[in-house]
Amino acid sequence: MLNGISGNFCLHISNNEEDKNTYFSQSWSSNTKNFLLVNDSKAKLYNWHKDNKVEEISLKSIQNNLDKFYNYLVAKSHRSDRDVIPVTIDIFKQFRTLTAEYHNPVQALNLLFVLLAGLEDGDINTLNRQKWGVSNIHIPQGFDAFIDRFKQSTGGITPDLNLILRHSAGALFQEAQKEVIFFDSQMDLFGTFSGGIATKNLIYSSIHYTPSYLARSIVENTLRTLDLNELQEIKILDPACGSAEFLIEVLKQLKEKNFQGTVKVQGYDSSETAINTSSFLLNYEKRTIWGDKLSFDVKQVNDSLVENWDNDYTIILMNPPFVSWEQLNDKTKREAVRLTLNDNFKGKPNQASAFFYKSIQHLANGGTLGSVIPSSLFTLDAYSKLRNEVAETVNIELLGKLGNFVFEDALTDVSIFIGHKPKTANSIPTFLWTRNEKGVVHDALRELRKMQYANEDSKNKIDFSIFKPNQFPIIEESWKPISIKEHNLIKDLKLFVTANKLSKISEIFDVQQGIRTGNNEVFKISDWEYETLPVNEKQYFRPAIDNDSVSNGFLKTSLYTWYPYNHSGLLINSEIEFSEKAPTFYNKIVIYKEVLSKRARKDESSWWHLSEHRAWQRTKKIKLISTEFGNSSSFAIDIKGNYVVERGYAWQPKQKLENNEYYFYLSLFSSPFFDKLLSIYSRRLLAAYDLGKKYTKEIPIPNVHISEVKDSIAYGKMIELGKRLSEGDSYVKAVLDDVVTVYYPQDLF
Structure with a gap:
């Protein structure tokens, strides 16, 4: 149950109970602390961080105190250095010290893939490298010491590779983009290196991996627009795929929805480490879950905008680079933005706006775009023509303003967009508005999910609002999501203006x-x-x-x-x-x-x-x-x-x-x-x-x-x-x- 940065837990409903080590493996590997096993009469709570005691709780007690129980889970979900993400990143940093890659750590990342693959296959010496897609990797002497160090860090918990890859890849990819300025080559007692390398600003500075909880929500709302029973094949593109966060998530949800057709996946990225990570993950997904029903092609490119995209994508999912015009030092990249947008912009557009517009153009009829975008695309005059054309091309299903606290170590004001092609009616999108404070987005997306499952019309909290406005756009030439309270204020203000009780500023000044x-x-x-x-x-x-x-x-x-x-x-x-x-x-x-x-x-x-x-x-x-x-x-x-x-x-x-x-x-x-x-x-x-x-x-x-x-x-x-x-x-x-x-x-x- 991915509810945000904190409060995640594993849930299994079954009358059959397995060994607690199985539950520890699944919860640790999915970057959570708690595993909740529910049967007909009671629940058992396993916490690998507190492994001496299994708590039994009556279902009636949980039902009568649901919020209190969830808060209890949150209190037992604090982060630690034994969690899967810090453990995985630490071993990656050790490999990076070994390979001495100051930037673009391809070898270090490949060594990590070999280690993880060996954990599942049992022995790296007999590892089927062709199966794992790691055939061209040199294994250095002393590699067993790094394996032992990793096992020691897990505290004896058996890793579940499928879950580790799904829940750690994004954070790992973000770490791989950092440029090292100092390696600590001091050996430790295990015969491995310290993970305490010093890094400077991200070389991938305008690109940040999509948190799992956000990728989940965007994919959920994208798939809600599609009738999967009517589709024999789904074609998916992520033109800035990073570590395949979106691609893995959509494959997971399609499998949960029992989609029986075939899936074609395409991905582009300018980072070699991103493409290597995506290839490793998708290869694992194909081999272990999808088989011949999945085909994929991920490709390293200099600029996705100049690539020839197909015109029949069922789904486009993306978190495009948020690069301002001033940061686009490469003239060819600026020209690509200009050519992509044509005349649908004024001034100096953000590179993300070109990705957004191109994605709309290359959707198939019946296709959906789910995207993270800069909030400025919703409001700035520079994008008014772009907004108008998009509004005439797709049904806008969801507009969400999430604020500045989505990406770690970034001040980017983030929004999300879900749009389905073609335009069929004057539809009104659902608005998701959040107060710009840390932790609010997680709660808002969780409530959106609960609201949709319960077929509720709206949610109105102090920190967020989810609702359909009475008209769209609410304010002339703006897609800005606002709160329910602000929406009601605007509605009443318009009535006051109509009754001449108030006047517009433009009429007075x-x-x-x-x-x-x-x-x-x-x-x-x-x-x-x-x-x-x-x-x-x-x-x-x-x-x-x-x-x-x-x-x-x-x-x-x-x-x-x-x-x-x-x-x-x-x-x-x-x-x-x-x-x-x-x-x-x-x-x-x-x-x-x-x-x-x-x-x-x-x-x-x-x-x-x-x-x-x-x-x-x-x-x-x-x-x-x-x-x-x-x-x-x-x-x-x-x-x-x-x-x-x-x-x-x-x-x-x-x-x-x-x-x-x-x-x-x-x-x-x-x-x-x-x-x-x-x-x-x-x-x-x-x-x-x-x-x-x-x-x-x-x-x-x-x-x-x-x-x-x-x-x-x-x-x-x-x-x-x-x-x-x-x-x-x-x-x-x-x-x-x-x-x-x-x-x-x-x-x-």
């Missing part, structure tokens, strides 16, 4: 982008440098608003920007005039003349101009401002209009506001509740949201031009709180929601 200097290092100076300028030169500078200038409604000045403009336009019209009117600054930056002249739409006659000075900033007037990326702490009011917005936005009213009304909106935008609205409508970048026009335009807010808003008791309170914020009293944020939320649907609070 024009959110305008700040200046672009074209070279901040040249044109921006510190407050200290500003104070040292002659008085007559200070008029050409204004305090700058950037991401560091705003804190909870309060403006602070730390930098000044060159801004030789007033309400009439440019104040310095020639280089000679520049040298005369601002000689100090001229002498400082004239050395950059050539560089500044090469900017877009600039030359030697205008090299001291800003790239974009934004004419609306020439006139000094009160304005509501925000940083470029931020949250409810990122708004303030420039009361006198002295500041120039640089890396930020000015929120210009479309209809004149009284000065007090600016403070009303400062309170609104500074409230914790506004963060909730941003989390729904805007796009998230690490700990901040995009505060630009595109991502805030749909947010519903109260309109001060409506009498019901002005006449409310909250109106005056918000103005008062906004003024206190602008004076630096950040403590008022704690009470803002009590006032702000008066204008919003009350049943949501």
